[in-house]
Amino acid sequence: MSKDNLFLNTIQFPRKIANKIEDAALSSPWFFFSDCAHGEDARKKGLDMHPYFSYSLVKDRVAKGGEWMSKYDLAFFSKYIRMNTHPMIRAHVTFHWPRPECFGIPHNFHIDQQFPHIVALYYVNDTDGDTIFCDENDHSKIIHRETPKKGRCVIFEGLHAYHASSSPTKNIRMTLNINYDHL
Secondary structure (H helix, E strand, O other): OOHHHHEEEEEEOOHHHHHHHHHHHHHOOOEEEOOOOOOOHHHHOOOOOOOEEEEEEEEOOEEOOHHHHHHHOHHHHHHHOOOOOOOEEEEEEEEEOOOHHHOOOEOOOEOOOOOOEEEEEEEOOOOOOOEEEEOOOOOOOEEEEEOOOOOEEEEEEOOOOEEEOEOOOOOOEEEEEEEEEOO
């Protein structure tokens, strides 16, 4: 599948809103996970481990973010990207620290859900550490790289868009990842 078949839209948020989201992310509590794509299953599958920190705001269509939910204003976010008519399945913020020894190497390729869904991947800050998209049948074939730019939101078809984060070298890498039902 080509990039043109997967990507729906790219939206750049105004600086004021991007700063608000960054402030929320910097003040969120963070929880450690052993692998950013497959969790402990990565080890069982014999994959390299790519640890990160994350904080869940919505999980399995239920808000989990406590007091931090209002800081992110996910209803406004969804309306701004014109996804407010789609039910939210999952939302979480992620935090990767610099790992120069891993630069340019994709973390484990994955899709977020095993059913049709739309992903809104929002970059909280400027950094290196691209999101790398590959062919769904041949993960060695890279079809697109997206460099994190503060305030940019990339919206794509989730079921077929195998993607992986990669480690930054210059700065932390934070994203807000939201999955929506595909209607």
